[in-house]
Amino acid sequence: MRNINTILAEIINRLIDNTDLSAAKTPGSVVRTLSEAIATYFSNIYEYITFISDSAYIDTAEGHYLDLIGAMFNLSRNNATYPYDYTKSNVYLYIDPVFNYTAANLVSKIPAGITSDNIGEDWFTIRRGTRLYNRDRSKVYSITEDVTFEGSDTKKFVNVIALREGSQYNIGANELVAHGIKETQEELFSIADYILVSNKYPITNGGDVEDDVHFRYRIKNAIASLKSADEMHIRIAALSVPGVADVIIKRHANGIGTVNVLVIGTTPLVSDGVLHAVAEACNRVAAAGNKVTVTAPIYRTIHLCVDLVYENNAVDQTSIKNAVKTKIVDYINNTQIEGEIIFNRLLDLAINTTGVKDAHISCFSSGYYIRSTGEEIFIEPLAMTNQRAGRNEKFYTNYDFIKVC
Numbered sequence: 001m002r003n004i005n006t007i008l009a010e011i012i013n014r015l016i017d018n019t020d021l022s023a024a025k026t027p028g029s030v031v032r033t034l035s036e037a038i039a040t041y042f043s044n045i046y047e048y049i050t051f052i053s054d055s056a057y058i059d060t061a062e063g064h065y066l067d068l069i070g071a072m073f074n075l076s077r078n079n080a081t082y083p084y085d086y087t088k089s090n091v092y093l094y095i096d097p098v099f100n101y102t103a104a105n106l107v108s109k110i111p112a113g114i115t116s117d118n119i120g121e122d123w124f125t126i127r128r129g130t131r132l133y134n135r136d137r138s139k140v141y142s143i144t145e146d147v148t149f150e151g152s153d154t155k156k157f158v159n160v161i162a163l164r165e166g167s168q169y170n171i172g173a174n175e176l177v178a179h180g181i182k183e184t185q186e187e188l189f190s191i192a193d194y195i196l197v198s199n200k201y202p203i204t205n206g207g208d209v210e211d212d213v214h215f216r217y218r219i220k221n222a223i224a225s226l227k228s229a230d231e232m233h234i235r236i237a238a239l240s241v242p243g244v245a246d247v248i249i250k251r252h253a254n255g256i257g258t259v260n261v262l263v264i265g266t267t268p269l270v271s272d273g274v275l276h277a278v279a280e281a282c283n284r285v286a287a288a289g290n291k292v293t294v295t296a297p298i299y300r301t302i303h304l305c306v307d308l309v310y311e312n313n314a315v316d317q318t319s320i321k322n323a324v325k326t327k328i329v330d331y332i333n334n335t336q337i338e339g340e341i342i343f344n345r346l347l348d349l350a351i352n353t354t355g356v357k358d359a360h361i362s363c364f365s366s367g368y369y370i371r372s373t374g375e376e377i378f379i380e381p382l383a384m385t386n387q388r389a390g391r392n393e394k395f396y397t398n399y400d401f402i403k404v405c
Helices: 004-018 027-055 063-072 103-107 212-224 229-239 272-285 317-333 343-351
Strands: 091-095 123-126 131-133 140-143 147-150 155-157 160-162 195-199 244-251 258-265 291-295 298-310 356-370 375-381 393-396 402-404
Touching: 063 212, 091 147, 103 123, 103 147, 147 155, 212 229, 229 244, 229 258, 229 272, 244 272, 258 272, 272 291, 298 317, 298 343, 298 375, 317 343, 317 356, 317 393, 317 402, 343 356
Parallel strands: 258 291, 298 393, 298 402
Antiparallel strands: 091 155, 091 195, 123 147, 131 140, 140 160, 244 258, 298 356, 356 375
């Protein structure tokens, strides 16, 4: 470490090496010469003081210094997380329905000379660690437990986790399309091609290392939470889960000592994996005696039939139909909890599409979507007017529900 004598020696050497002392013949020139010699040191001190000041405040601190501020409130930056789904209701292996085979049928196709602990008279086991892939194999998931097909089985749900962490390894619905059974189980080589894989819902709970902006937001909320500790802690915990866009917290939802967290996802349908992660996060911070329940919105489906009148020069009608359908799907799925769909807005979206001269809606209906099964119930016609979602309801649609002609 440099002390005052070292700095003084540097200043003297700087004067000797860079200054013509014989030219300093007036008091002003002497002062200027000395000022120039020590200005660098004053500049460095000023920059250091500014740096210390910036690092001491939440709004300006960055990196390690923001971590130190967070530590004062017992907060640490979220690490990158692995996408996973442990619900056993999303990712599944199944026997190709084209062949109408069961597990027992497949076992009979294994050559007689092949024996293994993973094969029985009418059953076979796919081992834990078997890999599942998206189409270009850029995203890899692993089965976390052995899964056995036996007798009349044709489909088995499995728990999975990505092999790499970060949001870039999240997947959309039906994105898992291949498996690595042949890579790890030679005894099942002859039947591996009969086995397929898919996922019903997205897996979006993989997250990146928390950046300064989001960490700073959590620190500020932690400070505010000193005034309303439990509710704010639950909110912060829920919002820290990847895949969560917002939450609605209702105290005493099921009586004194209960809290309900209604989760709004970053995707149109909240996955069971996200709900499970939110429940774990919230229960870790909830005050003693409080029971936290985590739920998804009630999804009200919307079906539409849109008839278009095309401009005379409209050539690619397929692209026009797809553009109208995309606008309507985005509009409906982006409505808020207990929000309203404006009927004329649906027409405006269609009419204001390039190539469309006019449009009208010929059918309009609604039902309720069951996330766990992918089924729709209680479908009934709607009046051709604005529609408002009820308590805890959110409108939902997809490309199959919107018909454009």
